[in-house]
Amino acid sequence: MDCDLQPYEYQVGGHSKTDGQPASLKDNQGRFLKRLQAGERGDREVAFYAAIEQHRQQVDPAATEGGSSSSSSSSADPGQSAAAGSADDDDDAQAAGIMQRLAQWVPKSFGVRQVCGTPYLVLEDLTGQYRQPCILDVKLGFRTWYPWASDSLQQKYRAKDESTTQASLGFRVCGVMGAAGSSGQAWRADRHWGKTLTADTVGEAFTRFADNGVLSLADLLLGRGMLLDQLQALADLAAVQDCWHMYSSSLLVVYEGSAATAAEARLATRLIDFAHTFPTAKASKLLHKQQQQQQQPVIRIDAKEEQAALSADGPCGVDENFAAGLRSLIQVLQQTLDQQQQGQQH
Numbered sequence: 001m002d003c004d005l006q007p008y009e010y011q012v013g014g015h016s017k018t019d020g021q022p023a024s025l026k027d028n029q030g031r032f033l034k035r036l037q038a039g040e041r042g043d044r045e046v047a048f049y050a051a052i053e054q055h056r057q058q059v060d061p062a063a064t065e066g067g068s069s070s071s072s073s074s075s076a077d078p079g080q081s082a083a084a085g086s087a088d089d090d091d092d093a094q095a096a097g098i099m100q101r102l103a104q105w106v107p108k109s110f111g112v113r114q115v116c117g118t119p120y121l122v123l124e125d126l127t128g129q130y131r132q133p134c135i136l137d138v139k140l141g142f143r144t145w146y147p148w149a150s151d152s153l154q155q156k157y158r159a160k161d162e163s164t165t166q167a168s169l170g171f172r173v174c175g176v177m178g179a180a181g182s183s184g185q186a187w188r189a190d191r192h193w194g195k196t197l198t199a200d201t202v203g204e205a206f207t208r209f210a211d212n213g214v215l216s217l218a219d220l221l222l223g224r225g226m227l228l229d230q231l232q233a234l235a236d237l238a239a240v241q242d243c244w245h246m247y248s249s250s251l252l253v254v255y256e257g258s259a260a261t262a263a264e265a266r267l268a269t270r271l272i273d274f275a276h277t278f279p280t281a282k283a284s285k286l287l288h289k290q291q292q293q294q295q296q297p298v299i300r301i302d303a304k305e306e307q308a309a310l311s312a313d314g315p316c317g318v319d320e321n322f323a324a325g326l327r328s329l330i331q332v333l334q335q336t337l338d339q340q341q342q343g344q345q346h
């Protein structure tokens with residue numbers, strides 16, 4: 001193994017080691033390396049990160065913690081998008097604006113690196129700024145399958161959705177790392193545990209995640225820049241986001257486990273996991289145009305998926321599945337809190 005690399009100790013969800021190659025690593029520059037999935041899944045994830053990176057703008061982080069609603073201007077970078085004029089150009093400008101807004105929610109990416117002959121995607125380490133990170137991976141959407149997937153894949157994902165909170169609540173916990181809270185024990189739970197949660201118990205999971213011995217669910221959820229605020233800002237974007245359809249993507253929520261106050265928690269929410277994310281025809285058109293204009297090699301997106309994006313049953317318009325999953329998560333968190341607060345009054 002290259003000497004600047006080490007095992008990454010905070011992976012909570014997702015694939016594990018296969019063929020002797022770890023699923024995740026970290027380098028000595030604070031970057032997270034995710035082993036690329038084979039075939040079109042890996043290609044799709046690389047294409048998504050590259051497209052988003054191309055639209056990342058330098059913004060004032062104070063104004064856009066996690067992409068707050070104040071960053072919701074959809075004006076496009078005039079350097080990157082077409083000048084106003086035809087309806088086509090308006091579409092491109094709008095798509096570029098959406099991608100810029102999305103970039104605030106997506107870890108920075110630094111291309112692909114070969115490690116002992118295995119390709120890894122190099123990403124910003126979302127836990128890098130924390131001494132004792134508490135981490136929650138929650139997969140969004142009422143369904144993780146898509147009509148243009150093979151029948152066997154559709155069946156497999158459908159069964160998983162229906163046997164978990166995915167199909168009923170629009171989200172599923174895929175992994176958690178929590179601090180030693182009132183119970184006194186730091187804890188970890190993986191995707192198998194997440195699958196056992198139900199509508200009745202998922203609220204307890206969030207409550208336990210928020211409990212670091214000092215903070216409560218209310219501390220983590222309420223207030224400016226805290227979780228409900230961040231999720232609502234993302235939901236505002238999701239309500240108009242018509243560039244990508246994100247099946248099986250996750251929110252990664254991270255906070256400082258040793259925090260004594262909500263401000264010290266430095267709560268951050270980002271989107272990860274884009275192996276099943278597809279550009280809409282509108283986004284594909286913009287990306288091709290930009291690649292041609294900048295004489296960049298066209299980022300390879302599997303031809304079958306490109307066809308799907310352009311065909312009638314391909315991804316089109318706002319990603320309602322993702323947006324609805326996120327709305328439902330907000331509602332469940334709010335209800336959990338309301339129930340706790342009512343319980344305390346009695």
Ligand SMILES: Nc1ncnc2c1ncn2[C@@H]1O[C@H](COP(=O)(O)OP(=O)(O)O)[C@@H](O)[C@H]1O
Pocket residue numbers: 010011012013014015016024032034107123124125126127135137175250252272273274275
């Ligand atoms: N940029 C990142 N920074 C820190 N941890 C990450 C990052 N991306 C992913 N992870 C960690 O790796 C896990 C799996 O990542 P994910 O992209 O969902 O992979 P998979 O495709 O195997 O599901 C996440 O649950 C999280 O713990």
Ligand SMILES: [Mg+2]
Pocket residue numbers: 013014015174250273
């Ligand atoms: Mg995942």
